[in-house]
Amino acid sequence: MxxxxxxxxxxxxxxxxxxxxxxxxxxxxxxxxxxxxxxxxxxxxxxxxxxxxxxxxxxxxxxxxxxxxxxxxxxxxxxxxxxxxxxxxxxxxxxxxxxxxxxxxxxxxxxxxxxxxxxxxxxxxxxxxxxxxxxxxxxxxxxxxxxxxxxxxxxxxxxxxxxxxxxxxxxxxxxxxxxxxxxxxxxxxAANGWIPPLPDEVALKILSACFRWIGQPMDDVLALIALQRSVVPSSRSGATGRPMETALASFVFSILPGETEPWHASLNASSDYAFAMASRELRTLVLHAGAACSALVQGTTGMRISELAALRGGTDAETGLPRCVRIRPSKTGLNELFMVQSQVTKIHDGTLMEWVIGMRPAGSAYIPPAVRAIQRLDALFSPWRDATTAPQLILNPGGKSALTSATGIGPTLYQISKNMKSFVATYCGLETLPDFLKTPTGSLDLRGYKTGEGFRSHQWRKTYALYVLRTDSRMLPAISQHFKHMAMAMTEQGYIGNDPELLDSIDSVRRQRTVAFLLQQASGTTVIAGGMADLVREHRQRLRDVVGDAEGADAYLRMEEWVVQGDVRIWFAEHGKCFMSLTPGSARCHSIAKTDPWLMRQPNYANRNASVCGGCKCFAVDGEHVEFWKERYQRNSAVLAAAGADRSAGYKVAQERVRQSESILRTLGEPVNEMEADE
Structure with missing residues (x-):
């Protein structure tokens, strides 16, 4: 045949x-x-x-x-x-x-x-x-x-x-x-896509591990690269042999603050130097260091992996920042915006465009996490960039197994994603997560994430959109601060760059959170405080009718359809939730500013704050915001305690904030009397 x-x-x-x-x-x-x-x-x-x-x-x-x-x-x-x-x-x-x-x-x-x-x-x-x-x-x-x-x-x-x-x-x-x-x-x-953000339990572990890596662990990796290149001249294509293996294996990794052992075990020197075990391990460390920075950039900016790969390397001698990053004053002049330039291939056919990746008060020396990660990427791959004409920020070092001093080439998106997934599986501790997690919308299966295989780099875009809408009390302070800055830059000052799809992602996540909140109200008896609390409670039966006998994904889809058809929107903030889409005329932030809520169809961000919202009929607070109100209560209680006989305007402001915080916390069932004022 x-x-x-x-x-x-x-x-x-x-x-x-x-x-x-x-x-x-x-x-x-x-x-x-x-x-x-x-x-x-x-x-x-x-x-x-x-x-x-x-x-x-x-x-x-x-x-x-x-x-x-x-x-x-x-x-x-x-x-x-x-x-x-x-x-x-x-x-x-x-x-x-x-x-x-x-x-x-x-x-x-x-x-x-x-x-x-x-x-x-x-x-x-x-x-x-x-x-x-x-x-x-x-x-x-x-x-x-x-x-x-x-x-x-x-x-x-x-x-x-x-x-x-x-x-x-x-x-x-x-x-x-x-x-x-x-x-x-x-x-x-779904109206705007089905891919969900990473679960908080996953995203926070990964972001914390990435932030840890751009500190002392990255310094150690850079020291190892310098050691490798000092033993083997850059003109040689290989970096193996007894001197190299001995030098790398003798390197002692740093002990991080609060820990008692080096963060990484010594590299292994093989008895058969042809295998170059230490050099192989160093190459893996370099790729993992690059992956940590890449994940931190994506997770704190919403950049696509293709845009990350298109970033250009090198440092601006005048500013000391990466060449792909620029600083511009905000509209008010009170803040400085960090803008990154890259090629946007997905919707703009490779056009060089820019968008915000961080913000700081004018004159501050603060460096946003994404900018710091880009600086680290530039330093990490500079030895290979210096030896080639490749302009990319991220490079794939020469050598298929052991690290060599040969020139590098730009990695494919597949390689960046693969390295990121390997880093997540190795260093992020996801194996400690439970198999399933109970959520307001059903049971969340975490088994795929525990091995790193369930992690997908493109989920960072939706995750970023989620954290722009609200921060999490479990975040590292530096990460939380960054997201608050980004929320202010994007919502209060209108900076979004040239990426309208990112706004779509934020709107999509806002809708997902709206659906999840309303499902929680339909299925439970969650305690709510604030001016909108009574209206939400009165409509619980209507929400139950929307869901009917559906469960899980079916219940979600029914509620989502109802939200889309009724154009129900909730605006989320660290201190609570705004329901002005239900009663726009009651929005206190607009009445103070004398702006038209029917025309703007969103909160007046310039006037939105906890004090204004707390007295607004559109505002509601649930258990998600307890930590904010606890901290507000403690901080202002400390102001009152320190004031003594002083009864100035500042005292009265703090007094009103304490009263407002106490009222909300008591409604939510929190034991206010047991809280201690901050020193």
């Missing part, structure tokens, strides 16, 4: 026929279509696919990918071992359209073969497809979305045929093993 062409050696395939009139090597395949009423070219598949960068799939950079696609198409039509063979007409038309979209996305985001398309990558593709559909039409149908998502599932399903033909295959099922139809159903139901 003659072997199928795709199972022959690659060089032998070229002269074999794929149809009655086409050969494997042909730039166009004319498949044998047996359909009446269609034009003669209905079965034509043109391999000269535009890859979006001026090249086509027939050009030299895409040789491996072209061969993989040819094997895939032939397998779809002819392989007798594969179930559910496709009709040539379907392959040449519908599947060809799906494949072209996938290939252009792969080229744009740095993927050049199927083996790089893991589940993480599939969710990146999902978001890319979903955004494309939403730009093209207001309503996204499950079927139209499934048609585009199906291509990855098809490629994975044909892994056996691809492997037998010598093609590198997808390492795992796309979409975490979910069927494209189910993924499409969930996405099409």
């Amino acid at each position: 003659q072997a199928q062409p795709h199972l022959l050696a690659k060089e032998l395939r070229q002269d074999t026929k794929v149809s009655s009139c086409s050969y494997w090597r042909d730039p166009k395949w004319h498949l044998d279509v047996q359909k009446v009423g269609f034009r003669d070219g209905a079965g034509t598949l043109n391999w000269e696919i535009d890859m979006g960068d001026g090249s086509t799939l027939l050009d030299a950079p895409w040789v491996e990918l072209l061969e993989a696609c040819r094997v895939l198409v032939y397998s779809l039509v002819h392989d007798p071992l594969m179930m559910g063979a496709h009709q040539p007409f379907t392959v040449a038309n519908r599947f060809n359209t799906q494949l072209r979209k996938l290939l252009r996305w792969m080229a744009e985001f740095g993927y050049d073969n199927f083996s790089q398309l893991d589940s993480e990558a599939s969710w990146e593709f999902y978001e890319h497809v979903l955004n494309g559909h939403r730009k093209a039409k207001a309503e996204v149908t499950p079927q139209s979305l499934q048609n585009d998502l199906q291509v990855l599932a098809t490629i994975h399903r044909h892994s056996l045929a691809l492997h037998d033909a010598g093609v590198r295959v997808m390492p795992e099922a796309p979409y975490d093993g979910e069927a494209p139809g189910k993924v499409a159903d969930k996405a099409a139901t």
Whole structure:
């Protein structure tokens, strides 16, 4: 029996026929279509696919990918071992359209073969497809979305045929093993995307670990790199051998404040120096250090991984800041904004654009976490950048296993994501999380996160949007301060940069939090304080009616539909929740400023603060905000205690704040008398 062409050696395939009139090597395949009423070219598949960068799939950079696609198409039509063979007409038309979209996305985001398309990558593709559909039409149908998502599932399903033909295959099922139809159903139901933020329990552990790494651990890694380069001159391509291994293995890592042991064990020197174990470990440390900085930048700015990869390296001699970062005064002149420049490939075709990544009071020496992480990335990869013309901030150091002093190249998005996932699994302590976590909207499955595999870098965008809306009392103070600055820059001063999709993400997260809060009110008896508390309690039965007998995801979808249809919006702040969308005319922040709440349709941020909101009929506080009011009570109680006989205006302000805080805390059931004033 003659072997199928795709199972022959690659060089032998070229002269074999794929149809009655086409050969494997042909730039166009004319498949044998047996359909009446269609034009003669209905079965034509043109391999000269535009890859979006001026090249086509027939050009030299895409040789491996072209061969993989040819094997895939032939397998779809002819392989007798594969179930559910496709009709040539379907392959040449519908599947060809799906494949072209996938290939252009792969080229744009740095993927050049199927083996790089893991589940993480599939969710990146999902978001890319979903955004494309939403730009093209207001309503996204499950079927139209499934048609585009199906291509990855098809490629994975044909892994056996691809492997037998010598093609590198997808390492795992796309979409975490979910069927494209189910993924499409969930996405099409949501108004602005289904991908959730990282759970707080996951995000806070990762951000804390990243912030820890940009301190002394990064200093140790930089010292090891300097040691490695001092032992082996930069002109050598290799960095192995007895002197190198001995030097690296003798390095003693630092003991961090509050700890008793070095933060990392000594590097291992192999008895067989050909293995260069210490050099291998150093290379891993460099990649993990880069991943920690990358995750911190994404998590505190909302940058996409493609925008992170496009950042340029180098330091501005005048400002001492990375060349990709600029400082500008705010509109009021009271603050300074840190602006970063990068190429935005996803929605602006590679245009160099900028947006805010931090803010500080004018004249302050404070450096935002994202800027500090970029500084560390610049220092980390500068030895390889200095030896090459590659301008990227993030580089992939030379050497496949052991670290060498050879020049580096810009990593692919897949490599950055892979390194980030490895860092999360190794250093972030997610294995200590429970398997499941009870939430107001159901049970949250954390098992995937515990191994690091459930972490996806693109979730940082929604996570950032969440923390701009509200901080978490468990955050490191430096991270919490940064998010408060960003919230002020983006909401109070109107700075968002050139990225309208980031506003969409913030609106999406606001809606998700609105739905979660209302579900909590429908299903429980949560205590609420504030002017809006009575109205919320009165409408609990209406909220229960919306949900009916639905549970879990079904209950969420019903409540979300009700929120979208009624345009119900809640604005979240550290001190409470604003319901001015229900009664705009009652918004105290607008009445003080004499602005029109019906026209602005959001709080007047210039006048919104705890004192103003506390006396507003649109305001509500629940258990989420207890820590803010405790701290406010203690701080102002300390002011009263220190005032003595002084009864100035400052005393009266503190007195009113204590009264307001005490009232809210008592309503929420907090034991106010047991709180001690701050010294």
